Each structure stands twice: as C-alpha cells, then as structure tokens.
Amino acid sequence: MYVMTLHRSSIGKKIIMAVTGLIWVGFVLLHMYGNLKVFLGPEYFNAYAEGLRTLGAPIFGHTHLLYVARLVLTVALVLHVWSAYSLTQQAHHARPSNYIVRQKVQANRASLSMRWGGVVILIFLIYHLMHLTWGLPVAPGVFVQADAYHNLVNGFHFIPATILYLLGVIALSFHLYHGVFSAFQTLGLNNQNTETSIKGAALALSLVISIGFAVVPLSVVAGIVR
Numbered sequence: 001m002y003v004m005t006l007h008r009s010s011i012g013k014k015i016i017m018a019v020t021g022l023i024w025v026g027f028v029l030l031h032m033y034g035n036l037k038v039f040l041g042p043e044y045f046n047a048y049a050e051g052l053r054t055l056g057a058p059i060f061g062h063t064h065l066l067y068v069a070r071l072v073l074t075v076a077l078v079l080h081v082w083s084a085y086s087l088t089q090q091a092h093h094a095r096p097s098n099y100i101v102r103q104k105v106q107a108n109r110a111s112l113s114m115r116w117g118g119v120v121i122l123i124f125l126i127y128h129l130m131h132l133t134w135g136l137p138v139a140p141g142v143f144v145q146a147d148a149y150h151n152l153v154n155g156f157h158f159i160p161a162t163i164l165y166l167l168g169v170i171a172l173s174f175h176l177y178h179g180v181f182s183a184f185q186t187l188g189l190n191n192q193n194t195e196t197s198i199k200g201a202a203l204a205l206s207l208v209i210s211i212g213f214a215v216v217p218l219s220v221v222a223g224i225v226r
C-alpha cells in the first residue's frame with residue numbers, strides 16, 4: 001500500500017493508529033523509568049529533568065532535541081486521535097439503521113472501552129501538562145520551573161490531583177493492554193502460534209507501566225518520598 005494514501009482506507013487508518021500508538025508506548029516506558037529516579041532524591045531527579053533539556057548536546061542546542069521529541073509526540077497523538085475518531089464515524093455509518101436488538105459482541109465492548117479510555121487519558125494528559133510541565137494554577141502550591149522534584153511532591157499533596165493521576169494510569173493500563181495487542185494484529189505480527197505470547201507480553205507491559213507510574217504518587221501520599 002502506498003504510504004501517502006494510508007489515511008484514506010480503514011486498514012490505513014488502523015496502521016496509522018498502531019504505529020503512532022507504539023511511538024507513545026516507547027515514550028511512556030521511558031517516562032515511567034525516568035520518574036522512578038524520584039526515589040534517588042531531588043538532586044538526582046532534577047539533574048535528570050535538566051538532562052532532558054540538554055539531550056543531544058553539544059550537537060543539539062539547549063532543548064532542541066526535546067522539541068523534536070515533543071513535535072513527534074504531538075503529531076503522533078493528533079494522528080492517533082484522528083484515526084480513532086474517523087474509524088468510529090465510519091463504523092457508525094456502516095451500521096444498519098434498522099437494528100432492533102443491539103447485540104454487543106465482545107469486539108464492540110472492547111472498542112467502546114478503548115474510546116472512553118482514550119478520552120480519560122486525554123483529559124488526564126491535558127491536566128498533567130498544565131500541572132507539572134506548564135505550571136498553570138490547577139493545584140495549590142508554588143510551581144518552580146527548575147525544581148521538577150518539588151513540583152511533583154507538592155503536586156501529589158493535593159489529593160484530587162493524585163486521584164486523577166491514578167485514574168489516568170489505570171485507564172492507560174487497560175488501553176495499553178488492548179491497544180498493543182491490536183497493534184500487533186494490524187501490523188500482521190500476530191498469528192495462532194504467537195497469540196498467547198503477545199497477549200502475555202501486552203499484559204506484562206500494562207502491569208509494569210501501571211505499577212511503575214502509580215508507585216510515585218502513592219509514595220508521596222505515604223510519606224516515603226517527601
């Protein structure tokens with residue numbers, strides 16, 4: 001299939017969704033690993049946050065590579081949401097209008113939870129960026145640009161924010177489990193022999209990511225990270 005016409009067909013949209021989703025899986029894994037540095041203390045964590053800004057130096061200038069990564073992630077997210085929306089619209093139009101009994105087969109339920117889960121993740125992500133990256137007044141406390149550690153610790157003393165983070169992480173974990181499996185299927189990497197191992201890998205990945213993320217706010221609330 002010609003790459004420039006991918007966006008026109010449903011299989012093309014599914015491929016776009018799979019590839020952009022996998023780009024985010026890569027980012028989310030690195031981000032989760034990076035967050036665990038909070039257990040090593042403020043100096044270490046803040047040095048890591050600054051390291052993200054000086055990534056690629058001295059070849060790249062301050063924050064240049066970071067902006068490239070941000071651009072790739074933004075484009076991937078927009079394409080992911082667009083293809084999901086477009087495939088949903090297509091499915092609605094294809095559905096016969098004289099449906100009397102709406103039989104919700106398993107595949108339907110899964111795609112419904114993917115859509116709503118995706119919406120929860122998107123709301124979480126917008127709040128998260130306002131909260132810990134842009135420092136907008138969406139939680140009490142003072143945001144200090146160069147002190148990611150204290151912004152994080154102060155942030156999770158605000159319990160509504162902690163609850164939203166945990167909801168976001170739970171939604172992400174379900175979304176990843178189904179999404180990673182679907183992506184492998186779309187990309188033709190799945191067959192009868194590999195199905196069980198791909199499902200196992202998707203489950204392991206979603207568990208590692210949810211536990212790895214959730215342990216940070218929970219440790220702040222428990223007073224282990226302060």
Ligand code: HEM
Binds near residue numbers: 031035050052128
């Ligand atoms: C408990 C969970 C999480 C914690 C504690 C956390 C923590 C942080 C912190 C401290 C920053 C700011 C880093 C800095 O300014 O140097 C950040 C940025 C960011 N986080 Fe998270 N995060 C969490 C979950 C997530 C999840 C699940 C996603 C994606 C679905 C995500 C996506 C992002 C993005 C896109 C940025 C902006 C990166 C940039 O452009 O500099 N985060 N996060």
